[in-house]
Structure formats: structure tokens, C-alpha cells
Amino acid sequence: MDLKLSSTSIKNIVRKSLTGLVTLNQDTALFEFGNVVVQKNYFDSNKVRIMSGGPYCMGDFVGIGMLTAAAQGDNFVAPSSKIILRTLRELSYNHVKGILVIVRASSGNFLNFGLATERALNDNLRVKLLTVSDDVYNEKLPKTCSRGLSGIVLISKIAGAMSEQDLPLTDIFMFCKKYLPNIISTEMDIEEYIESYVNKCICVTKLGGSSSSGSKRIRLSMNITQEVCKKALDRLLKRIDEEEPVECETSESYSKLVIKAEDNLVILLNNNGILSKTEEFVYAKEIMDVLSRSGIHVHRFYIGNFLKSPGKNSLSLTVMKVEDQDVLSLLDSPCTAPGWRSVNQGLQGQLSVDTKILSGNLRRRDRLSPPIRGPKLRDSLANTLLYSTQFACEALISCEKQLDLIDSEKGDGDTGTRLKQACEVLLRRLRQDKIITNYPFTFFESLSKLLESNVGGTMGCIYSILFEAAAKVFNDFSDTTEVTPFIWLKSFESSADALKRYGNIEYGDGTMYDPICACNRSTRAELEQGNHFIYAFGKGVSAAEEAAQATKRDNWKYPDPGAHAVGIWIRAVYEGVKLRCPID
Template sequence: MTTTVPCVKSTNSVSRINSLLNDIPSIIDDALKGIVMANKGLVLLEGHRIVMRRDHAQMKGKVKLLSGGGAGHEPSHIGFVGPGMLTAVVVGNVFFCPPIHTILVALRELGRDHPEGILIIVPDYIGIRFNFGGALERARSEGINVKMLMVGEDCAPMPEGHKGRRGLAGIILIEKLAGAMSEEGKKLEHIFTACTSTLMSEIATIGIGIKLSSLVPGMSRCCIILKESDLELGVGCRNEPGVKRVPAGPISEIVRVMLEHIKNPASNMMFKLTPSCSLAVLINNLGGSSKLEEYIFVKETLKQLDDFGCKVERVYAGIFASALESAGFSVTLLKINNQDIVNYLDAPTSASAWPRTLCASCVNMDGSASLPISVPSACVSTEQELRSLKLHVGPKMSDKSARNVSQVIILATDALASCESQLNHFDAEVADGDTGSALKAAAMAIKKALQTGTILCQRPYAMLEEMSSVIESSVGGTSSGLYCMFLTSAAK
């Protein structure tokens, strides 16, 4: 039996009992100071919520990249400032676009004596479109060379009356491509055109909300209230409503629903997912899901894409664009239609939040896109040899005595397993309440080994050694180590 603890809801109008956030007026400024203090290559523009590369004035011959938006989506976009990605980011209040004046200050700072120009890369939201667009027009009137790329790759249909698509985590891949092109010395028009072409038909994102943020600082609640049995398919990065509610289920089913939506022509996107597509996949954790869930989500996504016939060449997983403490994921698929895209994704960057994928250069070393995810142990034969030697060590009992010993041990394992709940209850008073479950697992593993002949009782030494081996391979935790040492010592 599993002990459950009822959830007690706070009666306070603002509940932050599980948060370390400081007073609302200072949280954003404190966070920006923190990232700059941790990354010496970044600097804050005094008096403004603008994070810049410290060396941006030395970027002669390179297009500068500016992004921004509301706080609450970290590490987006401040975590992607650095050589090879963004030059600067303008930050607004939580889930609110920064004001036109602050954006204009950033454009003036970056555009001073920089004829190569500035490319603004921002997600397609109404407030961002208005504020960044307004700052762009004023900057152009002052002679600053600047263009704006609105990123909208969401597969979920927009509310009636809104043109385009919402920008989600796919913007991070666009920033990476643009940053690499800038480092190569590509012109502003070239970068803008190449990224626009990618956005037209080569990239798509779909999100799923599991538990949405309960509070936005300064607001009473989030935009959507979900039942415990519901998930929000197509949720926006600010917790806006998506396509529909879907019932909660295993991760494999959640991934299937998400990929089916991307593949569905009714999603009304020019992006077409077909077998044999070469892809880069970005799996974004909305911030509140565990790494354990994230890795399972990665495994299921890649498995289902492989089953569909897609060739996944690059994978990026982690928290790229969060929504405060919301739980959930988004999947971004980027088509790889030429080697340049791979080269730009692999190009070096010192942006702190861009993942350093281990051995990325080895992905195609055997001429294929997939390498084996597991290899056989080189020590199996050694273990087998040691086990065969144990079977002949020490005194030997008669077959009848061995059968009696086996029956006694099996009775003991059944008795121990029956005490699972009681032992868990006792353990819960001082620890994590799993002792009974751990002992039951060990007991059942020993019982199975006796019944299948893995443990033979003719020689006490071999029997005790094998019992120790069974426990150490089937049960974790402190008790496992203690029982293994006890049985190994008893064998000697």
C-alpha cells in the first residue's frame, strides 16, 4: 500500500512558499545581475535591462543579433548571448514585452558605428511585434541598418484574428543558425533571407502542458487551469490555450499525439514531415519537469521518429525556453536539407545555455545517422568464469538437504514480502518509507533465482555468494549494500 499525503492549499492570495524569489520589483534586475556575474563575457547596459556581449564593439565585419521578450522564459534569451549566437537581449517584466524605449536604446548601442547592421530575432507575439517594430522604425529613421525576423513556428492554430504563428522554442535554433552565419561574415540580407526561408517550411514546434505555472509575479493566476487528468496540447510559452485538451497518459502516448499533430495536414503549416526527412530535434523542458521525465521524453520522441522513417542527425534536449515552473515539453523539428545547416548547428559558441552535446563530431563517423545506444560488456566471460568456480568451492550437502534449505529460504522470502507495508510504515517515521519495498524486491529476486536454478543450495559457499550477487543486481539503496556484505562474509 502506498501512503499518500493530502495536498493542503494555501489560503494566501499570493502563494510562494516553495520559491526563493525576492520581492517582485527586484527579481528581474537581480536575475540579470546574476547571469552577468556568472559570465564575465557579458555585461549589463547601465540603467537598462539589456544584456550584451562585453566585446560587441569589436564585432567589425559581422552582423549583430538582438533578441528579447518578457522574463520568465529563462534561459531564453539571455542564456544564448555570446560569440556564435546573440549579441544582446532586451528583457521585459515577467511575460511582458520590454518597452519601445529600452529596445531603441539597445539598437542605438549596437548600431553605433556599425554599418554591417543588426538583425532582430524575436518570437511572433502581438506585443513583441508592436514594440520591437516601433523601435525598429525609429532606429531606421536615425540611420541604423536594422531588419527584423519574426519567428513563428508553432503548429497550434492562432486565435481568430491573429495572423502568423506563435514563436516557441524553435527560435533558439534560428538564433544558432543566424549566429553562426554572422561569425562567418555573412551579410545582413543573406542571414535574413536564409532564416526566413527556413521559417517558411523547414521548422515546426508543438508543445504539451502538464502542469502550468500557478503564478506570474504581479498577476493572480496563469492563463489556463488544467484538471489533473488533462494535458494542454499546443500550449503557448506564456501558458496560452492550445489546440485541445488531451487525457493524461504514458509519455509514449503523449509523444505520439504531438507528432501526429505535426504530421497532420490540418495543422495548416507548410512544414511537411515525411519518411526519410533528415532532422535536427530540439526537445524543450518547460522548466518544471524532472530530468528523468525529460530523458524518457527524448527516448520516445527519437524512437517514434525513427519508426516513422526519419533520419535524426542532431538532438538537443534541456531547458531552452521555460515558462516559470510549468511542467511540460515542446518538440521542435528542423529539416536538414543541406550540409550548411549541420555546419551552423555544430559551429562553436560560448553562449552559456547552448548544450555541449558529447561527441557531436562522431554522429556520422560510420557513415550513418545512428550509432548503437548500447554495447555488450567485455567482462561477461569473466563473471561467468568466476561463477563456475564458486560452484565447486567449500563443503557439499546432500540433494535432500539442499532441497530442504531451498524450501526454507523460499518460505522466508514469502514471509518477508508479506511484511512490505508494515516495514514501509515503520521506515516512513524516520526515513523515506521504502524499506519494505526494497526487502520485498530482494526476497522475490532470491525466490525466483532459487526456482530457476540460478541459486544452487548444494554448496553453502556458492549459495550465499549467489544470494549476495542477486541482491546487488536487483536492489539498490543502503540496505542492499549491507545485506550483500553480510552474505559475502557469511559465505567465507
């Protein structure tokens, strides 16, 4: 029977899927907001809470000994920062032990979970974010394209087990972070090997006679099992006591897990729907044989459909090098998550079809306006902040067509339009006195929320992170603190650090981070030499404009549109400040 989802049903498919999940797992429930699966009795536990999520379902890893909650986005994209933050707030209600957030590396996860983490920290919540980038090919990809595969399953289990031991958040975070370099994964494209085998071997057309196409495919798969497994292990492992990697004739120049004879490994074979159950165990046996012949010890071997890889059906192989025997105990510890072992189907009675909905404990579901915190500016400085912001908005509005043209070279051609729309909303709110400028913390928080909702997409999230991180600096000062040029600079540097951290980028990658970083470096150098802050800021703006132009690649006609936009508004901010605060 061919079941297809209509366009009207796809909207609710994620929620319906998770409803089915919690129906079968009686220890879980759904929050009333978003697509968030949570342990039903999480509020009764006073241990560190573990959260994860992403475009695809992590809900079946929710259970005692693994995840406390998992958030999934609609239409198979990363969950929004608002849903993530709401979940963090719910998990933090009357709870002081903290939350460890573990996510697979991807641009959407980095940005949305990063923004939610920054906002949670500004709410004085104890949260740490750990990203798992275990794809062996990551070193060959741009940093912004780093991927996580099935290694997150092992890390989540380890973290959950440590939480059950009532260990502190910092200990769990540091232990898991230390183990990340010991975990590496690769995808095994079975269909590619089958197609290659068919093209090379004419005898396969005579396979099976009257057999079904399915059985022919399985027989073909069995013929290539040894080759697939050897090449996968070759991509992942390098023997330091031999010239060549594990039992393979060729080697590729990727970053591999260094091993030697007598080393102990944990294997996870993640079948993303490409293999039958029979084929799964044949591949597992071949992997064990290859490692055994190389003198490598496998202490644990997990196999099954753990995670779905976006885009296609495939097989992924994860290897973890065991350097601490306690890891095996953590992996063996009790766990009620159905994704790790059999589901809890209510053995004490019949299954309940009533979906459990938790309304949450927060009286205030979402803060409508940012709180007033941190230093208060004098009226003259608040007016300068208002004036320079208006300058920046008007500059971006006037450059709409220019930015759209630049963006059309490699993008959607709408950078200028989206920034113009956000600037128009911001100007309107400023003229209506709906944004407070006397308190930098409140001002930047307001900008963060406004840009996320009005720009949207990756750009909106990036700008939201920038202003959220800037606000955090002012949150650390009292309302009587005099805001000096060095404090302003510190807030800009905090923004750049957040962009670098969550965007997974470096200076020189040709992004909007380049002009922001260049401005900060030049301004700090001038201030530390004792120069007037207007002069120092001017030098920084010039450096930013040069860095923005330098993002133009050899085969590109224009620079990066995001970097060019930064050059525009940072120059406008400077001109506004200079008019209001001239050098004597």
C-alpha cells in the first residue's frame, strides 16, 4: 500500500508523529508548545537535565538515563530559537543543577540553539551547549558546512548516564567534550557500490532467475559487503604500528582516528533504511572480522535505525575509541529511552491512547519586552545611540537595490530587501518611543528580538545572536556604572565572538564576521594607545570597510553581501556618533 502525505497533512505530520511516539512510550509527554518530547516526570528529578533536538526526530532518545527533552522543528528544519528557549526555561523552572544541550553540527542547529543558549544565559540560566561534529569529511568541507552523524547517540547516552549519577553540569560537559575527538563517523553509500558492481560485472544480470528484484538487490549487496566495510574503516581509522590503515590497500588524506593493536572500540552501525535486518547483521559481522584480523578489540557494538540522515537512505558507521573503562559502564547503565533499547509499553496495564499534554509551569510564557537591566545612559548618550541607529537604518534602506544586486550573484537576491523591511520596522518603533535607548542591555535585547522576527532566516538569526551577545556584556554591570568606550568595545567584541562560535567561522572565511572583527581589532589598538574614542572608532570603521571588500573572491564580481552590509551600517553608526560627539 502506497501512503503519501498530502500538502495539507505535511504541516502537522511532525506533531502527529510525536503524538504516536509518546503514546507508545508511557514515560514521556509533549509540551503544549512546539514539537517537544519530554520526560513525563522530569520535574521530580533534581539532576542535570540533558536536551537535544534538530530537524529530525530525537524524541525516542528521551528517557531516564539519556535525554530529558528533545525539540524537533516543523517541515524538517531546525526548531526555532523561541521554542528552544521556552524549553530551556521550562526545564530550568525551580531547578539549579543546569542543562546540557547536545546537538548535531549543522548551520541551522548552530545558529538556533546558539541564539537560544545566549538568551538563556542572559536570563541567568545554567546552560552549556555541546555540538557533535563527527563526520570524517569535515576537514575537507567549509567550516560552516560541518556535519554531525550518529556520534551524537553515544554522547547523549554518556551524558544521560552521568546525569543519573548526579554529577555536576561542568563535569558532564567537560567529560563529553573530552571524548568528542575519540568519536568519528562516515556514511557508507551502499547504492553507489551496487551500481558500480552492476556496471563492472555482467553476470549479475543472470542472478536469481525468477527471484524478485528485492532478493536480487540483497544478493548484490552481499557481494560488495567486504569492500564497503573495508573502505569505511579505512576512512575512519589509521594504525600507528603499521604503514597502512586497517587492512586496506589505499588511504585518503582525511583526519582519522589513530589506533593500535589491543585498542578498545565501541561501534555504532546506523541503518538509515537502506538495509534489511538480514543485511544489517551481515555488515556487522564483516566489520567485526576486519577489526579482529587487525587485533582491535570491540567492546560494544550497537546496530539499528538510530538516526535519519537528511536527503537519502544510507548506512553510517561510528567508531569510538575507549580510553576510560568508565565509558563502558556509562553506556551499560539503565536507560528507558526507546531509541536506545525496547520501548516502554506499559507492562503493568494496557496502553493508554490518551496523549499526555503538559501545560508547563511558567506563569509568563514569553517575555513581551526585554527587562531593564545594567547601566543607565545619560540622556545625551541615549540620544546619540538613537541618532546613530537611525543613521544606520536609513543607510541600509537607501542601499536596498545595491545589496540585492550583490546578493543575486551567489544568493537569493533579497539581502537588501529583508534588511530594508527590518529597518523600516525599527525606525517606526523608535519614532513611537517603543524601544528604550537609556539602557544598552534593553536596547540590544529589543534589536535582537525585532531582527529575528522581521528579517527571519539565517540572516535574522545571525543578527539576533550579535545583539543578544552585545546585551550580555551590559548585563554584568550595575545601573550606576559609567559606560566607557572600552565597555562599548567589549560588547562589540562579545558579538563577534558569538558570531564566530555559533557560525563556526574564522577571520578570512569571507563572511560578515571579517569586517566586524577587523573593526574591533583596529579600534582596540587605537584606544590602548590613548587615542580619542571617535578617532579610534573611525580607524576601526575604515578597517571594516577594507575587510568587507576583501571578501570578494577571485571569480566573484562582488564582495559577500553580508559583509558589505556590515560596512554600510557600521560607517553610518560612526557618522552619527561623530556628529553628536565631535572631537574637541
